[in-house]
Amino acid sequence: MTTFDSTPDSVAGGTAPHVLCAGDRFITAASLAEAARSAFGPGTRAVEYRTSWPDVPFGAVDGVREASGDPAELAALAADSEVVLTHLAPITRAVFEAAPSLKVVGVTRGGPVNVDLAAATEHGVPVVFLPGRNLGAVAEFVVGLMVTLPRSVGVASRELAAGRWDARYFRFELTGLELRAATVGLVGLGAVGSRVAELLRGFGSRVLAYDPYATPEAADKAGVDLVPLPTLYATSDIVSAHARLTDDTRKMFGAEAFAAMKPGAHFINTARGELVDQAALLAALESGHLAGAALDVFDPEPPDPADPLLSRPDVILTPHLAGASRQVALESVERVTAEVAGFLHSGVLDHCANPQWQDHGRHRT
CATH class of the missing domain: 3.40.50.720 (NAD(P)-binding Rossmann-like Domain)
Structure with a gap:
């Protein structure tokens, strides 16, 4: 897996959010980062994290399922992030505990089983997901x-x-x-x-x-x-x-x-x-x-x-291929970034996997 900061020095540190874009070989980190800059503004600092799924199978990781990636690496990268965008990365309790500025997690899936929803709720972080995405x-x-x-x-x-x-x-x-x-x-x-x-x-x-x-x-x-x-x-x-x-x-x-x-x-x-x-x-x-x-x-x-x-x-x-199409990958990225951008602007979410998030922990709308 590879990590790097994809934001040019000339726009780093602007008023747009810091975004961790955790992708794979289906929904890529680069596509998430591009969509984030388009949705959140040119000053967006997008850090890309890549895993090798589907070439390397996903699995259970630290209390979440169908996940690909290292929670410790993600926790380190999320430390100053306000937004996390992902497909399969394990967004575990350790990630939430390491990210005091985190406002929202966007998951390009119909079922965000790779996110610890209990931890997200306890930390006051809503989790956006995409029902019917494929x-x-x-x-x-x-x-x-x-x-x-x-x-x-x-x-x-x-x-x-x-x-x-x-x-x-x-x-x-x-x-x-x-x-x-x-x-x-x-x-x-x-x-x-x-x-x-x-x-x-x-x-x-x-x-x-x-x-x-x-x-x-x-x-x-x-x-x-x-x-x-x-x-x-x-x-x-x-x-x-x-x-x-x-x-x-x-x-x-x-x-x-x-x-x-x-x-x-x-x-x-x-x-x-x-x-x-x-x-x-x-x-x-x-x-x-x-x-x-x-x-x-x-x-x-x-x-x-x-x-x-x-x-x-x-x-x-067939090896769980029914949901694999280019339209799913492209449209999922567009949908999740649009909904997260709307939340950052208005505090409103259409598809939230943990609606009790506002009753717990820190509120950052």
Whole structure:
């Protein structure tokens, strides 16, 4: 990892804030610094901190999750910072304790799990985050899987790469449905599920959804039919997981759920690996009850190389890529700096992960 002060001497020490820009190889420190200078003024002192994610995996660090970087290095760099902008850097208690001037942390993620929110609140520092920041990328990825999975693209590609030209997928019983003829079941009708439904309207699919929190108005807007979960399972040619991970939804896709699904259905999970009992999914595939699956998320991540799901030709596997697009990276930087700039100007936040921050510690609006 590399750190350096990217501000020219001629503007250092101006009235604009000192900003720590902690980036990686997806959302770069340079892009955060450029956006900070544009949003906060030309006198902004932007210190860049770089990590090697995704080339080096993220992990748990000092009480935070899915983080990349050294908290001690970040604490030293944040000592005189008023703003921290980051994607995955571990913004731990040590960072907050080392930064008495810190006013706000901006995180370019839908879930700022790399920030110690309790410590942020205790120190009176709001944490900006970006709900729905990658919903477009994820939704398009999901629809792409809905096109390719039933049409045997994954298994045919593997076979051709292995030197086998096999036209058996033209046999009637092995051909798959076009989306215009498919019934798609969405388990969860939040931002991503609603966008998937919107895209599927263009294909002419019948779309069902189960979401205990969705209103009839939201379903009408998305163009879906809200149905009980057993109905969705029994009717859908493709079942796609979009539920939030809670104690109630953990392992909700288990043996009972897979058994209730329509014989020959396909299952897709781009939400959270912990939603799925992977042993039960394997059993449903081995029995032939499910025709195939596509998994972008796993429990644990990365999965064990010996996991038998990884070697099955009827499973499409990707390493948590659904949210990776250039638009996500560029727009996330623009959104987070704009919201932080608005907060510094007016004290107002649209997306704050710790709304109790004003009740604790120091106030710096």
